[in-house]
Amino acid sequence: MRDLAPDIVRQRLLIEGYYSIDVDRSAVEKYLVGIAAHLGLRTYGTPIVHAPGGAGKDDNEGFDAFIPLIDSGISLYVWSRKRFFATVLFTCKSFDVAAACQFTRSYFGAQEVEHCPF
Template structure:
């Protein structure tokens, strides 16, 4: 267990991982960020930043690295194309419903066995 060094600062974190049942690209990632922020009543203050190094690094690690800034912190998404594997971290300074985040993510990406951890 990690010691809470700043108990007066609200921080909620949710890590979700699983294998996507659909192919992911920059348009799908943008649509997810729009959907998850709406479902959790979080506010974006900038456009998503989506990287796909295309040819850089190991072939098995190719995919997408994405981030969207929120008024209340941010959401990071990582996707490995060859494995259709997702890793998503929602980090906020505002409380949100983990159950809604899990449900929306599982449905949006058609993930059958989504695992998650809060911290």
């Protein structure tokens, strides 16, 4: 992908995996606040969590969430029936990819995670 704005610092990371913990609204909020703190990213608001319950396909039920950062934001998507999650970190400040993956794997009790910086 060609860098269209080389003068703008930004880092993006997708992390996906299957979770083994109980994930409810509180767990989603704690993850977003926790990963931001772990990576030294400053938030300026509380997590926004949606659970559209019944509005779409049963297999897609779960949570869509976001926490705003001073330097962009972090999104989290959870599929409850499949016990699968995907999180996207988009920041205008550099962060440690390995630390983000380790925190996420540990928090969700995931045996393994896949990640892709972009």
